[in-house]
Amino acid sequence: MSEIKVDRELDLKGEVCPFTFVKSKLIMEQMEPGQVLRVILDYKPSVENVPKSMREEGQEVLEINQIGDNLWEVIVRKVK
Amino acid sequence: MNLLIIMASNPYSHDFNTAVKLAAASLERNHKTRIFFMGNGIYSIVRPEIKELVDKGAQVYYCAHNAEQRKIKPEEWAESSSMYGLSKLITEADKVIMLS
Numbered sequence: 001m002s003e004i005k006v007d008r009e010l011d012l013k014g015e016v017c018p019f020t021f022v023k024s025k026l027i028m029e030q031m032e033p034g035q036v037l038r039v040i041l042d043y044k045p046s047v048e049n050v051p052k053s054m055r056e057e058g059q060e061v062l063e064i065n066q067i068g069d070n071l072w073e074v075i076v077r078k079v080k
Numbered sequence: 081m082n083l084l085i086i087m088a089s090n091p092y093s094h095d096f097n098t099a100v101k102l103a104a105a106s107l108e109r110n111h112k113t114r115i116f117f118m119g120n121g122i123y124s125i126v127r128p129e130i131k132e133l134v135d136k137g138a139q140v141y142y143c144a145h146n147a148e149q150r151k152i153k154p155e156e157w158a159e160s161s162s163m164y165g166l167s168k169l170i171t172e173a174d175k176v177i178m179l180s
Contacts, residue, residue, distance in 0.1 A: 017145035018163040045144035049162040056168060 004062055004075055007035040013042045013071075020046035021053045024076075028059065031078045036062065039074045047072045082112040084173035086166070087121035088180040095179040100129045102177065107136045114173070116166055117142040117158075119180070125154050134158075141165060 010027050012020050024039050031037060041047050051061040054076050063075040083106045089095035099115065106113040115138060117125045124130065125142055134140055134157045141161040142154050154160075161169075170176055 017143075021162065021164050043148075045148045045160070045162075048160050049144055049165070052160075053162060053164040056164070 004036055006038040006075065007031065009038045009040070011040045012046070013040060015041075015046070016043050017046055017049060021050050024050055024054070024074075025057070028054075028057075028076070028078055033078050033080060035078050037076050037078065039076070040067075041072045041074060042070050044070075047074065050074055051076070081106075081109075081174045082172060083114070084169050084176045085113075085115045086176065086178045086180075087115055087117050087124055088119040088178070089124075090120045091123040096124050096127070096129075099124075099179055100133065103133050103138055104136070107133065107138060112139075113137065114139045114141065114169060116161065116169060117154075118146050118166070119143075120150075121179070122146045122150055122152050122154075125158055126152065131155070131157065141169065 008027055051064055051074055054061055058080050060077040060079050062077055065073050067073050085099050085103055087099050103113050103115055140158040142158050144160040
């Protein structure tokens, strides 16, 4: 687990592209700049592409950590 | 010019040759040339003609989800992308050719 203060958490276990990014983006839209979103993923291609797409959207990817056998967390700060 | 070719055709279809020839002609004219592999088009990414295009300056992208579904592991010179990535490439392109 990360030490970063997380404002919203999104469990996307069982979801694949493109829904992993779409659902993350929809939550991000409800958040304020500066707030932090933690996304839980169990689909490897999304672990690469959700952060990539978030960066292209101008958001700040703080951490990508493997937290289980087939489980990852992506922590993103909303910039805009 | 910025040309984007989207390759979604089945393996061994005539579209593969079309994509390769178009991309080669585009590169010869010094156009920015990008190829996006998706769906069953993913299978074509492993063919040597694509690596040759990369060596000539083509940028190659693929849908990571479609590759995972088909257990295809593209080489490092191909960039892992997504439908979001494709939407960005389309907005950046002057012309888009869809082969499916």
